Amino acid sequence: MPKLKGSKKATQFTESVIREMTRLNQLHGGVNLSQGFPDFPAPSMVKDAACAAIQADVNQYAVTWGAAPLREAIAREFTRRFGVAVTPDEQVTVCCGATEAMMATMMAVIDPGDEVVIFEPFYENYGPDAILSGATPRYVTLHEPDWTFDPDDLAAAFTDRTKAIILNTPNNPTGKVFTRQELGTIAALCRKWDVIAISDEIYEHIIYDGCEHVPIASVDGMSDRTVTINSLSKTYSVTGWRVGWTISPASLTGAIRKVHDFLTVGAAAPLQEAGVVALAVPDSYYADLAAAYRRRRDMLLDILERRHFTCYKPHGAYYIMTDISGFGFRDDVEFARYLVKDVGVAAVPGSSFYREGAGGRTKLRFCFCKRNETLAEADRRMAKLVIPAAARVH
Numbered sequence: 001m002p003k004l005k006g007s008k009k010a011t012q013f014t015e016s017v018i019r020e021m022t023r024l025n026q027l028h029g030g031v032n033l034s035q036g037f038p039d040f041p042a043p044s045m046v047k048d049a050a051c052a053a054i055q056a057d058v059n060q061y062a063v064t065w066g067a068a069p070l071r072e073a074i075a076r077e078f079t080r081r082f083g084v085a086v087t088p089d090e091q092v093t094v095c096c097g098a099t100e101a102m103m104a105t106m107m108a109v110i111d112p113g114d115e116v117v118i119f120e121p122f123y124e125n126y127g128p129d130a131i132l133s134g135a136t137p138r139y140v141t142l143h144e145p146d147w148t149f150d151p152d153d154l155a156a157a158f159t160d161r162t163k164a165i166i167l168n169t170p171n172n173p174t175g176k177v178f179t180r181q182e183l184g185t186i187a188a189l190c191r192k193w194d195v196i197a198i199s200d201e202i203y204e205h206i207i208y209d210g211c212e213h214v215p216i217a218s219v220d221g222m223s224d225r226t227v228t229i230n231s232l233s234k235t236y237s238v239t240g241w242r243v244g245w246t247i248s249p250a251s252l253t254g255a256i257r258k259v260h261d262f263l264t265v266g267a268a269a270p271l272q273e274a275g276v277v278a279l280a281v282p283d284s285y286y287a288d289l290a291a292a293y294r295r296r297r298d299m300l301l302d303i304l305e306r307r308h309f310t311c312y313k314p315h316g317a318y319y320i321m322t323d324i325s326g327f328g329f330r331d332d333v334e335f336a337r338y339l340v341k342d343v344g345v346a347a348v349p350g351s352s353f354y355r356e357g358a359g360g361r362t363k364l365r366f367c368f369c370k371r372n373e374t375l376a377e378a379d380r381r382m383a384k385l386v387i388p389a390a391a392r393v394h
């Protein structure tokens with residue numbers, strides 16, 4: 001057998017730990033609170049629209065940058081909600097999920113050696129995205145418990161080599177919702193250093209406690225230097241459909257579309273038709289979605305606190321970051337393996353969201369995009385959990 005070698009790029013990052021936890025969970029028949037996908041049905045009208053599109057033979061390639069009705073719906077909704085004008089023909093590109101939208105954007109705007117500012121902890125894809133696009137990441141810490149950043153640290157991360165900053169609000173894994181003031185600080189630096197904001201807003205509708213989602217594209221002077229990334233995945237509970245998009249300044253759209261075309265040609269045509277129906281739901285749908293997730297959040301917070309986890313209460317998205325240092329395990333990976341094998345609950349080791357050696361070793365992330373029964377079953381299983389030394393009654 002010839003000994004074949006992969007590329008240097010591919011050796012610089014590991015397999016996704018989140019998806020590995022899902023596989024381990026299947027092996028051990030656990031309750032999967034690791035990978036963020038709902039275990040309840042998607043809305044009927046969205047599913048019906050997809051079936052109808054297939055029956056109507058919308059089964060061939062859509063226009064590579066996205067079917068016109070979907071691009072129009074994306075532009076219309078962004079303008080309606082945030083007052084930012086968007087021209088679908090010049091600014092919207094439909095991709096295979098926010099995942100491809102982020103990769104296509106990074107490949108379209110980054111030259112090898114360009115620096116990209118990333119807040120840490122970060123959604124795990126941003127590391128490999130940076131490596132694959134040749135970017136040099138500059139990390140800025142979000143400090144627990146509120147996941148705030150020090151404006152001086154952020155300012156120090158910008159140089160004349162900085163090409164872009166990656167934002168994610170509401171944030172995975174922390175549940176942080178960036179405030180208008182924080183976004184103003186970021187925007188001022190982007191303007192000063194002529195930097196592009198790439199903003200992943202996939203959890204925009206999953207938001208609690210009266211927090212407001214502010215797209216950085218709506219901050220003064222930012223609409224012409226922001227690529228906003230979003231997707232059907234989380235808002236309409238269809239993570240398997242792989243339909244996402246970018247809204248970019250017209251000057252960047254051509255580059256994003258070229259990369260997107262040669263990566264994937266396009267997203268599934270019938271599911272784009274269903275996306276048009278999804279984007280036309282009344283605002284009550286989004287209010288109900290957020291309210292249902294708030295109830296699930298409160299349920300999982302209660303479970304985890306009773307089971308001796310220290311929780312960081314999220315204000316958006318559908319994850320809870322926890323501190324596990326009290327359990328006395330060597331690190332997060334050892335604890336996550338114990339939890340899935342011996343207790344039957346899968347969660348994600350914190351180190352997936354941090355650079356090597358940074359704060360992740362004491363953390364574990366749980367998701368709550370699950371039915372009540374699933375969360376209740378996780379609770380029952382966690383009765384087996386070793387009680388941390390500090391909580392034991394001697």
Ligand SMILES: Cc1ncc(COP(=O)(O)O)c(C=O)c1O
Pocket residue numbers: 036096097098099100123168172200202230231232233239242243244
């Ligand atoms: C912050 C963030 N961005 C992107 C994605 C992936 O989105 P998509 O399913 O649209 O590719 C996820 C999925 O968990 C996520 O948490």
